[in-house]
Amino acid sequence: NAGVMQNPRHLVRRRGQEARLRCSPMKGHSHVYWYRQLPEEGLKFMVYLQKENIIDESGMPKERFSAEFPKEGPSILRIQQVVRGDSAAYFCASSPTGSMNTEAFFGQGTRLTVV
Amino acid sequence: EDKVVQSPLSLVVHEGDTVTLNCSYEVTNFRSLLWYKQEKKAPTFLFMLTSSGIEKKSGRLSSILDKKELFSILNITATQTGDSAIYLCARSGAGSYQLTFGKGTKLSVIP
Numbered sequence: 001n002a003g004v005m006q007n008p009r010h011l012v013r014r015r016g017q018e019a020r021l022r023c024s025p026m027k028g029h030s031h032v033y034w035y036r037q038l039p040e041e042g043l044k045f046m047v048y049l050q051k052e053n054i055i056d057e058s059g060m061p062k063e064r065f066s067a068e069f070p071k072e073g074p075s076i077l078r079i080q081q082v083v084r085g086d087s088a089a090y091f092c093a094s095s096p097t098g099s100m101n102t103e104a105f106f107g108q109g110t111r112l113t114v115v
Numbered sequence: 116e117d118k119v120v121q122s123p124l125s126l127v128v129h130e131g132d133t134v135t136l137n138c139s140y141e142v143t144n145f146r147s148l149l150w151y152k153q154e155k156k157a158p159t160f161l162f163m164l165t166s167s168g169i170e171k172k173s174g175r176l177s178s179i180l181d182k183k184e185l186f187s188i189l190n191i192t193a194t195q196t197g198d199s200a201i202y203l204c205a206r207s208g209a210g211s212y213q214l215t216f217g218k219g220t221k222l223s224v225i226p
Contacts, residue, residue: 031212035214040218042205042216042217042218043158043205055212056212058213059213091158098211098212100211100212100213101147101207102163104160106157
């Protein structure tokens, strides 16, 4: 049973480009969460999605950021017109229920660098 | 904003030492306190604590929660170089999917 798969592991984008981060949850998990880890900071919640639904996006910046979890395929975190401040590690977690408890697992993360 | 404060921010010990990592949190809508280990990759789950005074143990690691004083500790005995990592503490609130993390304690174990 593969764990939470994120790709790419590393992504370099120039300012103004778009970044697309992908997350495939663990088999049997229909709840996905995205967290961002800025340098020297703790992980911060961004968004919680179930299949085809955004449940809570209270941690997402109001502009340029969007997330989806389609019926088929991975969850996508999309950052438009990236700026240097978007450079961070983006982690995805998944769980079988809507709870970050013992059954929730994190992926390896995507490290985004904006140059 | 709910806060989780970890101390120390970094720690260097020798193999065989015992370490205690601290985590304090604010109480608003508290449900549980979680510990993770992060070694340059995915945070991996260690413990989840919901009740005061009940120690959770896994090998050389143990953790306990004090809901009256609003803190938790993570103990590692007989440390090994493989314990070198960032240890993250997080609390979940009423929305149990939304964890609030501390900045972590970076532990370095030297031979």
